Amino acid sequence: MTDHDRYPLPRTFEEFNEQRRASFVRVKDFKQAGGRLVGYLCSYTPLEVIDAAGASGVALCGTSDEVIPTAELTLPANLCPLIKSTFGFASSEKCPFTYFSDIIVGETTCDGKKKMYELLGELKPTHILHLPQGRDRVWERDAWYGEVRLLKERLEELYDIVITDDDLRAAARRRNRMRRAMCELYDLQTSAPPAMSGVELMSTMFAATFSFDVEEFTGKLEALAAKRRQEFEAGERPVPADAKRILVTGCPIGGVINKIGRTVERMGGVVVCVDDCSGERTQASLVDEDADDILRAIADRYLDINCSVMTPNAARMDNTLAMVEKYRVDGVIESVLTACHTFNVESTLMERAVEGAGIPYMKVETDYSAGDQGQIDTRVAAFIETL
């Protein structure tokens, strides 16, 4: 039996890739028809504010090495590939989302990204959210609330509109529904064997960031979850029963879905849980739709995201351990993008926490190039063999 027979490309893989391609084509028509488009990069971006402005938020996080040589004409080579790829797409005008965005919303998270935005600002209008470095100081929550308000005001000015509390509340309801749909899909992986491959799950979630219409995409997620659940109940088993259950944590997974996710699944594992900043730990957290101060409720929900740019960030490790239990994980693989200092340093704490719970852990440092694929294959295969 070949690897491909054992783990064929997931059924929706092409469909969601197709969706991404279609969005690329559609974006021009969308703009010509007067559509408002706001590019963003980070999970801390309060999307409800963008939605409430009647705009579509599209993720611009670079996930390909295609434009990295262009980026390295301006940026240092020893920088995270996500930052270089994002900048490369903007400077080479190869990403239609970047090109057609009315404004790009960035944030002061890691140093590389923060400084890259200054150069990006020479190419496109940008708005930078100042993210506090933690949440323990009393003023940090207020400062972030002020930042979310500033974004609202910037969009009101840009589009000459007024964003009301009702607009924000409606946006929070739509986004919460989408988050619940995502969590329903994640939940399918708790069964043994899981109801879908991790690559299918990851590429589906990735496609969400390219959808212009939150409600339309939520409908697709709900339909997919219902379909996979029914198929599972009818006895379909797309994942072999002996596949080792892997939780992938660390840097955003979008650029290494194939390199790490698919490798895990080629080597006898299955990704049951994605623990990056757009994974379950973030999607499970909802905005309090009924809060009196809806803008503050939105700000609070985003500040609570556990990313390694925060200090301290112990809740991330606690959350990972809870997911290890929930998904009956056999092993944890941490994916660290080259030169991502925050996740790389924090990996010591993650390793300690995971191994302390008696679960094997492995860190993979990589970028978007294909150069180390052979080495990753060998390491992942050896890791899974030991489980």
Ligand code: SF4
């Ligand atoms: S890993 Fe952290 S800094 Fe990077 S996109 Fe996610 S939340 Fe933002």
Ligand code: SF4
């Ligand atoms: S992966 Fe790390 S270095 Fe790269 S943009 Fe995110 S936080 Fe910054």
